[in-house]
Amino acid sequence: MSEQASSIDYIMEKASGPHFSGLRLNGLLSSLSSSSSTSPTHRTCSVSASASPLTPKQPFVIGVSGGAASGKTTVCDMIIQQLHDHRVVLVNQDSFYRGLTTAELERVHEYNFDHPDAFDTEQLLDCIQKLRSGQPYQIPIYDFKTHLRCSDSFRQVNASDVIILEGILVFHDPSVRNLMNMKIFVDTDVDVRLARRIRRDTVERGRDINFVLEQYAKFVKPAFDDFVLPSKKYADVIIPRGGENHVAIDLIVHNIESFIYSAPGSVYTGVDFCKKLCGVSVVRR
Ligand SMILES: Nc1ncnc2c1ncn2[C@@H]1O[C@H](COP(=O)(O)OP(=O)(O)O)[C@@H](O)[C@H]1O
Numbered sequence: 530m531s532e533q534a535s536s537i538d539y540i541m542e543k544a545s546g547p548h549f550s551g552l553r554l555n556g557l558l559s560s561l562s563s564s565s566s567t568s569p570t571h572r573t574c575s576v577s578a579s580a581s582p583l584t585p586k587q588p589f590v591i592g593v594s595g596g597a598a599s600g601k602t603t604v605c606d607m608i609i610q611q612l613h614d615h616r617v618v619l620v621n622q623d624s625f626y627r628g629l630t631t632a633e634l635e636r637v638h639e640y641n642f643d644h645p646d647a648f649d650t651e652q653l654l655d656c657i658q659k660l661r662s663g664q665p666y667q668i669p670i671y672d673f674k675t676h677l678r679c680s681d682s683f684r685q686v687n688a689s690d691v692i693i694l695e696g697i698l699v700f701h702d703p704s705v706r707n708l709m710n711m712k713i714f715v716d717t718d719v720d721v722r723l724a725r726r727i728r729r730d731t732v733e734r735g736r737d738i739n740f741v742l743e744q745y746a747k748f749v750k751p752a753f754d755d756f757v758l759p760s761k762k763y764a765d766v767i768i769p770r771g772g773e774n775h776v777a778i779d780l781i782v783h784n785i786e787s788f789i790y791s792a793p794g795s796v797y798t799g800v801d802f803c804k805k806l807c808g809v810s811v812v813r814r
C-alpha cells in the first residue's frame with residue numbers, strides 16, 4: 530500500500546470514533562447533489578433523479594446523445610478511461626440498426642438512417658433492462674459498409690457498475706430514456722459535425738462524397754432538427770465542444786463516482802471514497 534493510502538487509512542480510523550457521525554458520506558453526498566441540482570446555473574454537475582431510485586448494487590445508467598459525429602463516442606471513451614477502477618460497459622445505439630432488406634439495399638439512397646424507425650428500439654430496451662438487472666447480453670454487430678448485421682457473431686457484454694448508452698436518438702423513446710440515471714447531450718457546432726462526418730464516411734466507411742452530401746441534406750440535417758435537437762431538453766448535462774471539454778468530463782466523472790461510492794449496498798466504503806478524492810487508486814473489494 531502506498532504511503533499516501535496508508536496515511537488516509539490512519540486519518541479515517543482516527544476519525545471513526547465518537548466523531549465519525551460527522552463524516553457519514555451518504556448524507557454528505559445526497560445533500561451535495563441536491564444542492565447542485567436546485568440551481569439552474571449548476572445544472573452541468575447535477576444528476577437526474579428521473580430514473581427509478583437505484584436499488585442495492587444496481588448499475589448506474591448514463592445516456593449520451595448528440596448529433597452524428599458530435600463526439601459522443603469520444604466523450605464516452607474519456608469517461609470510461611477515468612472510471613478505470615470500475616466495471617463500465619458501453620452500448621452503442623448503432624448496434625441496434627435494423628439490417629436492410631434486399632429491396633431496401635437496392636434503394637439505399639432513399640433509406641433514412643436518421644429516423645427513429647431505423648433502430649430496433651424494442652431490442653435496445655431489452656438489452657438495457659437485462660444489463661440493468663445484472664444479466665449478460667449479446668449485442669448485435671452492425672456493419673456500416675454493408676448496412677447489415679453480422680448474422681453469426683455478437684459482442685458479449687457482462688454485468689457492470691456503470692452502463693453507458695450512446696447514440697443520436699437515445700433520448701427519443703421514453704421507455705429507454707426513463708432507465709437513465711444521468712443524461713448527457715454533446716453539443717458540437719453543425720459545421721464541425723459535417724466536416725467530421727465527411728472525413729469519417731469517405732475515409733472509414735468508404736463512401737462517395739456525393740452520397741455523403743446528398744444523405745446529409747436529405748435525411749441527416751432534417752432528422753437532427755426533427756428528432757435529435759428536440760430531445761436535448763431531456764439532458765441533465767450539456768457538453769459544449771464534446772471531447773475538448775475536459776472540465777465538463779471531470780465534473781461528470783466525479784458525480785458518477787460519488788453515486789457509485791454512496792449507492793446502497795455499495796461494495797466500496799467511505800474510506801474508499803476519501804481515498805479516491807485524494808487521488809489514490811481504489812481496488813474493488
Ligand atoms: N475534439 C475532437 N477533435 C477532433 N476530432 C474529433 C474530436 N472529437 C471527435 N473527433 C473525430 O470526429 C469523428 C466523430 O467523433 P465520434 O466521437 O465518433 O462522434 P460520434 O460518436 O458522435 O459520431 C471521429 O473521427 C473522431 O476522431
Ligand SMILES: Nc1ccn([C@@H]2O[C@H](COP(=O)(O)O)[C@@H](O)[C@H]2O)c(=O)n1
Pocket residue numbers: 596597598599601623626642643672673674676696697749
Ligand atoms: N448504414 C448506416 C447507418 C447509419 N448511418 C449514419 O450514422 C449516423 C449515426 O452514427 P454516429 O456514430 O455518427 O452517431 C447517422 O447520422 C446515420 O445517418 C449511415 O450513414 N449508414
